[in-house]
Amino acid sequence: MRNPAAAVVPHVKPAALVSALCWLGTALWQLPRNILIVLLMAYRKVISPLYGQVCRFFPSCSAYALEAITVHGAVKGSWLAARRLSRCHPWNAGGVDHVPAGHREWPEDRTPTIVVMNNPDKYLAAQSDGEGRFAA
């Protein structure tokens, strides 16, 4: 059994230090992205319902922005979102307009909700496949 006092002593194993620094670095690197994600989620929860549906596209502009920033990060995601907003005007016919695929990968059951919701055909097929297998 380890001495509980040992944890208090500021003698940390170098491996733990490296992993802590790594974690901190990732958190800092991801900070702008995560701030934007929180802001967008707040907008979608509070302000967006005010107007009801106005967007001519699927996914809607805010859903597109949220997915783009989740998948591509703060810089490229914002750029994609800005381009989408400039496309969303009454003289564009609208329609289905998905976020281009990114490089980020997630474990199968931990795909962000927004990615699933924005690509219903893909994930609905996967879901019914799973159900089918389960039933068989």
Added chain:
Amino acid sequence: MFPFKWLVSAIMVGFHDGLSTIGLPAANGWTWTLSIIGLVLVIRAALIPVFVKQIKAQRGMQLLQPDLKKMQDKYKGKTDQLSRQAMAQEQMALYKKHGTNPFSACLPMLIQMPFFFALFQVLSGISTAKAGGQGIGAMSLEQVKQFDESSIFGAPLSASLLHGSTAGGEVAVWILSIVMILAMTASQFITQKQIMAKNMSEEAMASPFMKQQKMMLYILPIVFGVGGINFPIGVLIYWTTTNLWTMAQQFFVIRRMPTPGSPAAKALAERRAAKGLPALPLLGAKKADAEAAASASASAAAAVEARSQRVQPQRKNRKRK
């Protein structure tokens, strides 16, 4: 922000010059008030084509009603979020295919924002610009001075409830600000309430957003009421006028061109029936009629087909769905 500030002040100065030439006193606060109202009229009139386009698109929806119904039947009973999303996606693809879209995009709402902020900056910057001895945007120093000194009911146009004014008239600013804030929030509340009570289709009413939207109906006036204490009188005039415009436009739309499938559309159909006028063919209120007409034309088409070619007999269990 500069181009917007320039444009906003140029339109205001244009109206002010025009009103002065027809004999209104140039230094009077009411002349400047009318100039701000003129600015609202210009911006809102420029947005009319967008609204007309949207309303026409809503009417055009009737044409794709059969396809829409087919799609709704396909998703009948599937209430999980992912299926709803799949349905929304398919619906958008359908609109695109028919080249119509009932949604106006967020542009009409967003486009007013820079103008509003520009006006806010111009009006709240008047006193500083006067002290610094310079003009703002298209306003010359002389006009800035004139604006700063002009007032209505004794309240300077560039004063706000929170920041008072340099030219006095504190009580007048208080009373006028509060009256304007009440007018502004009331007109907004009435407009939103009218839309929700009369001009929403049944599908929109049943959507999960409705609850949040109802909540917002009450929260928003509070937000604007609190924000209003920071607005100069001139901005309050702008905001109230633009809200009144929206309200009038909405009343007109609800009465004459309601959303298909909404209570207002039913009311219009009843009014027309009472007057002995035929129902508007493309309006959703007379859904049953439209469906009857569609099935009649379908059976006619079937009859034509039957004449040209005999339908091949088929075993029951081979029949395609």
